[in-house]
Amino acid sequence: MGEGATRKSKRWAELEQRILDERERGRCFAARGRYDVRLLRRHIAHGLIVEPFPRLFVMNDCWRTLRPDARHLHIVRALAARDPDMVFCSHSAALVHGLPVSYRLLDQVHCLTNPAAPTKSRGMLRRHGMVPHAVTSVDGIRVISLVEAAVDSMVSAPFADALAVADGLLRKLDISRDVLQFIVEELAGSRHGVATARRAAAWADGRAESGGESIARAVMIEAGMSPSDIQPAFSDPVEPWREVRPDFCFLLKDGSAALGELDGLDKYDDPELTQGRSTTEVLARERQRESHLTLLDMPVVRFSMHDVLTPGRLVYLLSVGGVTPSTLAPGDYRATGDGRPRQ
Known part of the structure; x- marks a missing residue:
């Protein structure tokens, strides 16, 4: 009994250090073995750690200080480290690219699945059966291209949130409203939600300095x-x-x-x-x-x-x-x- 408790205590100390190490990398700790998962989940009840995504763990004191966008990135980075072949899309990819994604859109993590053999979405993980035009890497995370990520986010967002992404893309690329409208037609001409994306592109303006200003302007419009x-x-x-x-x-x-x-x-x-x-x-x-x-x-x-x-x-x-x-x-x-x- 005493020896087993010592082993568990030592293992917890090791896991705690690994969680702290991953925090320095800006990501959650991805537990692999079932024993580690059970041990970590026991400490959730004590308020030491949280499990914001299945089998991903982070110290509670750290998690409480993070904004929703930073929390989402902690999860995405951990998933990318666990599965280097994973490709993120939609709002997740837009956020990785540095676009202003509304907190309201960050309740799920979006990634690609093979259209020929699709894997079902489950829980917080939303899988999209699309074939991207290009895949790139941002800080070690595989994502669809910046432009495609923006449009992918815009077609599945309410107008206000789509406008924030549209404004952000204009700021990031220093392009005009007309160019953005052309991009939307090229990448989303027949997609569900294209009407919202078109409207956002028509009202977009890179002079807005933040996503909050964009959302406020959408309410005014x-x-x-x-x-x-x-x-x-x-x-x-x-x-x-x-x-x-x-x-x-x-x-x-x-x-x-x-x-x-x-x-x-x-x-x-x-x-x-x-x-x-x-x-x-x-x-x-x-x-x-x-x-x-x-x-x-x-x-x-x-x-x-x-x-x-x-x-x-x-x-x-x-x-x-x-x-x-x-x-x-x-x-x-x-x-x-x-x-x-x-x-």
């Missing part, structure tokens, strides 16, 4: 309140030699204008947006920018992602700022750019 411009440049009232850029601008029929600002967490933890600055520095800079925006003598409607995702909330907040379908001037942001990201 659905409500008949599309912004007149995205990230427009104004002379800073305090420092005229600088530019200040709100997220959205709405031109009204009476000749006035209102601004829209998404208070998103991306501004504080996205490396591309923080540019090496600390959270404190980014917060201070953002507060300064907001104070300067208020001096432009235009109403500034600020909203969070919670407001965006709560039905009717964003429309209400914009209406308080004077923005409604009946007050908006004709035209929308597509007249101010071809969709290419702002330089």
Whole structure:
């Protein structure tokens, strides 16, 4: 009895170290033997570890700190390490390529299966019987190409989430809206969901700086309140030699204008947006920018992602700022750019 307990304790210590080692690689630990799986699952009850995907384990304290996109990548990396021949597609591949995939789409892992001898989807693993145009490798993970992953995600997503991916692709490739529309027709012309992908491509704009901004804009479009411009440049009232850029601008029929600002967490933890600055520095800079925006003598409607995702909330907040379908001037942001990201 004592000797068996010692062996189990030693084995647990070994497994714990391997879990920690895999965490350093940004992935879950993939247990292989049934004995190890049983031993690890015993520790789930104690709150030490979690099993976010069958036979994949990670320390609970680490898992709690990860955002949904990072959690998904931890699972994908572990599966790729366990099965190097696995090819990921749809939302999983789009995320691996660095596109902004909505958290709502990350409840399943998407991979390819052989169309001639398909393997059924099971649980959190969704298998797709498609023949990709190309397969590439990103950080050791086999995925369908960036462009095909984007379209594959767009055809199976709601409009708002498809628009986020479409905007992200324009930013990543520095291509125009017209080129994206051509790509969608070439890769998804007859696929189920192509209507949503076409609509997302028609409204896409790489000037949006985050997936959250894209989703907010989609809510505005659905409500008949599309912004007149995205990230427009104004002379800073305090420092005229600088530019200040709100997220959205709405031109009204009476000749006035209102601004829209998404208070998103991306501004504080996205490396591309923080540019090496600390959270404190980014917060201070953002507060300064907001104070300067208020001096432009235009109403500034600020909203969070919670407001965006709560039905009717964003429309209400914009209406308080004077923005409604009946007050908006004709035209929308597509007249101010071809969709290419702002330089």
